[in-house]
Amino acid sequence: MTHHTDSRPEALDAFQAAVTVSKGSYSLMEALAYRELANYAAGGDAAVPAGVDVEAKLKTFEGRLTREEFDAIRI
Secondary structure, three states: OOOOOOOHHHHHHHHHHHHHHHHOOOHHHHHHHHHHHHHOOOOHHHHHHHHHHHHHHHHOOOOOOOHHHHHHOOO
């Protein structure tokens, strides 16, 4: 029988790392990383500020991307 470990800490770390890495590259990827962290069910305390951060990041697109278009993007 295989021992199955809890992957929530690793997943949360991965989401947070994606946010950090994307800040140095593409604004859209940063917004997507915030969105995924905000939607991550086991995100706990990190999910709430990520929801605020995604909204702030979307405002920086200045009408070049609608909320509907952003919500339709999948990676």
